[in-house]
Amino acid sequence: MGGPDQGQPRKDRFAMDMDKLVSLCKRRGFIFPSSEIYGGINGFWDYGPLGVELKRNIKDAWWRDTITSRDDVVGIDCSIIMHPKVWEASGHIGGFSDPMADCRECKGRFRADQLTYIRFDLAKDDSAETKPKTIYFFGSGNAVEVAEQNAKKIGKLQSSIKPGETLNRTDGDYTTLDTEAKTLFHCPTCGKAGTLTEPRNFNLMFESHAGAIADEANKVYLRPETAQGIFANFKNVVDTSRTKIPFGIAQVGKSFRNEINPRNFIFRSREFEQMELEFFCHPDQAAEWYAYWRKARFQWYIDHGIRSDKLRLRDHDPDELAFYSTATADIEYAFPFGISELEGIAHRGDYDLGQHQQFSGKDLSYFDEERWERDKPAMGMTSFKEYLKKNEGAEKPGYPYQYLPHVIEPSAGADRATLAFLCEAYQEDEVGGELRTVLKFHPRLAPIKAAVFPLVKKDGMPEKAEAIYRELKRHFNVFFDEKGAIGRRYRRQDEAGTPFGITVDGQSLTDDTVTFRDRDSCKQWRVPAAGAVQALRDLLEGKPIPGAESPATEIEESSN
RNA sequence: GCGGGUGUAACUCAAUGGUAGAGUACCUGCCUUCCAAGCAGGCUACGUGGGUUCGAUUCCCAUCACCCGCUCCA
Numbered sequence: 001m002g003g004p005d006q007g008q009p010r011k012d013r014f015a016m017d018m019d020k021l022v023s024l025c026k027r028r029g030f031i032f033p034s035s036e037i038y039g040g041i042n043g044f045w046d047y048g049p050l051g052v053e054l055k056r057n058i059k060d061a062w063w064r065d066t067i068t069s070r071d072d073v074v075g076i077d078c079s080i081i082m083h084p085k086v087w088e089a090s091g092h093i094g095g096f097s098d099p100m101a102d103c104r105e106c107k108g109r110f111r112a113d114q115l116t117y118i119r120f121d122l123a124k125d126d127s128a129e130t131k132p133k134t135i136y137f138f139g140s141g142n143a144v145e146v147a148e149q150n151a152k153k154i155g156k157l158q159s160s161i162k163p164g165e166t167l168n169r170t171d172g173d174y175t176t177l178d179t180e181a182k183t184l185f186h187c188p189t190c191g192k193a194g195t196l197t198e199p200r201n202f203n204l205m206f207e208s209h210a211g212a213i214a215d216e217a218n219k220v221y222l223r224p225e226t227a228q229g230i231f232a233n234f235k236n237v238v239d240t241s242r243t244k245i246p247f248g249i250a251q252v253g254k255s256f257r258n259e260i261n262p263r264n265f266i267f268r269s270r271e272f273e274q275m276e277l278e279f280f281c282h283p284d285q286a287a288e289w290y291a292y293w294r295k296a297r298f299q300w301y302i303d304h305g306i307r308s309d310k311l312r313l314r315d316h317d318p319d320e321l322a323f324y325s326t327a328t329a330d331i332e333y334a335f336p337f338g339i340s341e342l343e344g345i346a347h348r349g350d351y352d353l354g355q356h357q358q359f360s361g362k363d364l365s366y367f368d369e370e371r372w373e374r375d376k377p378a379m380g381m382t383s384f385k386e387y388l389k390k391n392e393g394a395e396k397p398g399y400p401y402q403y404l405p406h407v408i409e410p411s412a413g414a415d416r417a418t419l420a421f422l423c424e425a426y427q428e429d430e431v432g433g434e435l436r437t438v439l440k441f442h443p444r445l446a447p448i449k450a451a452v453f454p455l456v457k458k459d460g461m462p463e464k465a466e467a468i469y470r471e472l473k474r475h476f477n478v479f480f481d482e483k484g485a486i487g488r489r490y491r492r493q494d495e496a497g498t499p500f501g502i503t504v505d506g507q508s509l510t511d512d513t514v515t516f517r518d519r520d521s522c523k524q525w526r527v528p529a530a531g532a533v534q535a536l537r538d539l540l541e542g543k544p545i546p547g548a549e550s551p552a553t554e555i556e557e558s559s560n
Numbered sequence: 561g562c563g564g565g566u567g568u569a570a571c572u573c574a575a576u577g578g579u580a581g582a583g584u585a586c587c588u589g590c591c592u593u594c595c596a597a598g599c600a601g602g603c604u605a606c607g608u609g610g611g612u613u614c615g616a617u618u619c620c621c622a623u624c625a626c627c628c629g630c631u632c633c634a
Contacts, residue, residue: 092634487597
């Protein structure tokens with residue numbers, strides 16, 4: 001987050017801002033606050049009739065481009081609740097929960113485990129009964145930093161020891177102090193003592209209990225990401241699906257995080273949907289695959305209509321990387337509320353499989369049989385055991401035939417993508433001197449593909465239009481509307497993002513043609529009624545509008 | 561979680577210590593041959609819970625939700 005676009009959005013006549021978008025989403029049935037009749041619930045949102053189609057189209061496009069159109073990726077659908085050990089192995093139980101302490105005085109908030117104390121107990125050797133004298137030094141940071149902050153005083157203390165006295169030093173953090181000692185702690189910001197609250201755990205994982213009785217023993221978590229289900233099933237998939245490295249396993253599904261502060265419409269919510277791919281490859285090829293997915297995933301957003309310079313690809317600085325990752329890139333979008341992440345592509349090495357191998361005690365390594373069979377004659381070996389024996393004592397004796405695959409993880413948020421596509425599509429322009437609000441979705445993503453209208457409600461036009469509608473409905477999600485003025489009906493569909501309007505008019509009754517109307521240009525052209533299905537299919541697949549120089553909507557080939 | 565702001569109809573807004581009005585939208589009918597036309601009629605609201613008051617949508621308190629800033633975001 002952060003960046004040049006974070007100032008107040010301009011609210012001029014044609015500007016998109018979140019208020020307008022939220023309002024449109026509500027008005028047209030894209031997105032509603034969850035449980036709204038009870039006042040809503042923070043961090044949860046519902047998708048309405050148009051919103052669910054949009055989001056489904058996004059997920060379907062991702063699924064098709066990532067899995068079914070490829071030879072090297074398979075899908076999976078894991079349970080939301082998994083064995084709690086999964087989250088120990090993944091680091092979510094340790095790293096996902098932060099104890100926080102607030103200063104009552106200056107309202108500062110601190111990671112309680114980063115508030116460090118250094119404690120000295122001064123004891124006289126010959127008087128075991130005398131209580132040792134205790135001196136504390138406090139600060140923010142690790143023990144070394146706090147020692148530096150207090151170097152002078154500590155030095156003074158150490159040099160004041162008399163013969164027959166011992167000085168014992170213990171380091172620790174705020175969470176380990178007893179209640180009395182906590183009152184001695186100074187707030188690192190305002191410097192006042194005893195102003196910090198008890199540390200409170202901010203565990204971002206939702207907890208539940210498997211079974212009717214709630215106790216510690218059956219505590220379970222709602223998954224905070226879908227990825228771990230993939231790693232946990234790595235062996236199952238390898239053993240059953242004839243997949244060979246390099247290959248990927250992909251999943252779309254709900255995840256849950258108890259965000260401290262849900263904000264920005266559906267961008268950060270507590271229940272959200274992820275589209276994640278774990279692509280497993282040989283360590284030697286990981287860098288290449290990382291580069292491939294980094295590029296392919298960025299292109300995917302462009303191919304689906306995010307053409308503006310609001311979309312960017314940002315490589316993480318080395319100091320931003322998680323300790324196990326050798327490279328990570330974020331695909332970001334400049335939302336009205338700031339530049340924020342849509343998707344991260346991470347080179348995770350063998351960290352995840354390694355963790356699960358360790359915590360489960362199961363061998364998760366991959367054996368490259370093809371390569372072994374190819375190479376073994378040259379080495380004069382008949383069995384892999386010989387090879388292992390030869391390399392006994394080596395760090396990776398089975399390498400390069402047996403190894404933990406490295407993984408490239410493109411991890412996308414379906415709700416964030418939906419919001420980005422909405423923001424990108426939202427436009428206000430002028431048609432015949434009137435202001436028009438239009439959602440210029442890529443036809444592949446548009447909730448409704450076409451709307452069918454009789455020009456007026458008489459002379460048999462409604463009947464003819466409905467017949468065409470029925471025929472189209474067998475193939476596409478189309479909409480029929482015969483009420484009111486034709487212009488109003490066009491505009492309504494513009495707000496829903498419907499790319500094409502099909503109108504039955506007076507001429508249709510004599511020559512059996514209909515007009516097609518393009519959402520973005522408002523241009524119209526005639527098509528034989530009997531060919532409407534094929535004509536719409538052609539348009540949705542990117543064939544040009546008759547008379548137009550460029551295709552109605554360009555659909556480039558994805559780079560896979 | 562802290563500070564500030566907002567909460568009235570589906571949407572955008574108004575007025576008011578004596579229970580509320582507009583525009584748009586929506587519904588019905590008439591009319592209408594291509595971009596939110598017209599006519600007639602109709603439906604829908606004071607976020608929730610307390611308090612003060614004869615009486616609260618209005619004042620006070622709490623709560624919930626949303627917005628902005630901070631914080632957080634493996």
